[in-house]
Amino acid sequence: MQKKIERLSYKIQNQVERKVSYDIQTQPYHNVHIFYYSWFRKQPIDKKLKYWNHERKLSNTTKFIRDIVPVLTNYYPQIGFYSSRNASVVELHMKQIRSIGAGVILVAWYPPEIDDSPEDNLSLLMDTATKHDLQIALHIKSYSNRNPITLVYYIYDPQDISSTSWKEILAKNGKSSIRGTKYDGLFIALLADIEYRLELKLSYFDGFYTYFASNGMTYGATWKNWKTLSKFANENSLIFVPCVSPGYSDGFPDSFTRHRHHGNYYDVAWRSAISSNSPLIAITSFNAWNEGSQIEPAVPRFINGYRYLDYEPEQPDFYLNLTGWWIAKLKKEK
Numbered sequence: 179m180q181k182k183i184e185r186l187s188y189k190i191q192n193q194v195e196r197k198v199s200y201d202i203q204t205q206p207y208h209n210v211h212i213f214y215y216s217w218f219r220k221q222p223i224d225k226k227l228k229y230w231n232h233e234r235k236l237s238n239t240t241k242f243i244r245d246i247v248p249v250l251t252n253y254y255p256q257i258g259f260y261s262s263r264n265a266s267v268v269e270l271h272m273k274q275i276r277s278i279g280a281g282v283i284l285v286a287w288y289p290p291e292i293d294d295s296p297e298d299n300l301s302l303l304m305d306t307a308t309k310h311d312l313q314i315a316l317h318i319k320s321y322s323n324r325n326p327i328t329l330v331y332y333i334y335d336p337q338d339i340s341s342t343s344w345k346e347i348l349a350k351n352g353k354s355s356i357r358g359t360k361y362d363g364l365f366i367a368l369l370a371d372i373e374y375r376l377e378l379k380l381s382y383f384d385g386f387y388t389y390f391a392s393n394g395m396t397y398g399a400t401w402k403n404w405k406t407l408s409k410f411a412n413e414n415s416l417i418f419v420p421c422v423s424p425g426y427s428d429g430f431p432d433s434f435t436r437h438r439h440h441g442n443y444y445d446v447a448w449r450s451a452i453s454s455n456s457p458l459i460a461i462t463s464f465n466a467w468n469e470g471s472q473i474e475p476a477v478p479r480f481i482n483g484y485r486y487l488d489y490e491p492e493q494p495d496f497y498l499n500l501t502g503w504w505i506a507k508l509k510k511e512k
């Protein structure tokens with residue numbers, strides 16, 4: 179698969195900007211979900227800068243030097259560093275997500291006592307999403323003393339809790355079952371290792387998702403395994419949600435880095451997801467800037483000796499448009 183991506187990339191190395199166009203969708207497609215993060219902070223709204231700044235080692239030919247650099251991301255947003263609590267930023271994000279045709283926004287969630295919690299921002303997110311005919315679901319992250327009673331929707335690292343405990347709330351005859359109550363819903367668990375497939379079934383989850391942006395990082399996140407996982411899901415009345423990403427870049431290049439190759443990496447991910455015949459597809463991510471998996475527009479930038487990655491020769495909104503093209507294609511085929 180990597181060789182295929184490299185061949186595709188080689189073909190366009192010396193070509194001009196790649197053009198992508200699609201028809202704006204009149205209705206959002208609720209079978210496409212997209213991961214969204216609202217933990218970014220910036221003065222003066224938040225009185226601090228967070229998730230945009232960090233100490234990073236800069237490479238200087240053969241040696242490393244430590245310097246204080248105002249970056250935590252490998253790319254620079256077109257709208258600059260922003261606060262997730264800025265209403266105009268949220269409005270712009272919802273417009274962009276609506277324009278590409280996605281229907282459900284998966285908001286990363288921690289409980290209120292944790293600093294990264296979106297709890298004080300959920301009303302703004304939900305109101306703005308509703309305005310644009312979008313839906314919000316929660317992506318429950320890992321945190322200390324987590325227990326099944328407090329959780330809904332996409333569940334990160336479900337194996338942290340025993341299948342017996344999950345069964346108590348997710349099985350119809352469970353001790354504290356929420357099935358058939360106003361708290362019922364679809365509970366989708368992260369699947370990393372193949373061994374956990376049966377645990378998900380025993381836990382009475384409704385399905386599973388792959389999340390990670392780096393092809394091959396886990397069994398679930400490996401594209402070639404998606405048809406097998408989709409078959410397993412169908413045979414066990416589960417929902418399979420493959421997660422596609424334009425690339426992955428978390429710090430310096432390592433074995434998990436996945437270069438974008440001018441959109442070709444993203445294209446192969448989408449083709450793999452569609453060919454798995456899954457009813458749902460999720461996008462990792464709209465704005466996970468610290469992992470370099472975002473489709474939000476980015477621009478070239480050079481600050482304090484640090485050069486940000488960018489989408490050139492494509493335009494800043496290239497991956498936003500490419501996502502819209504794939505969603506329109508998926509909606510037409512389905």
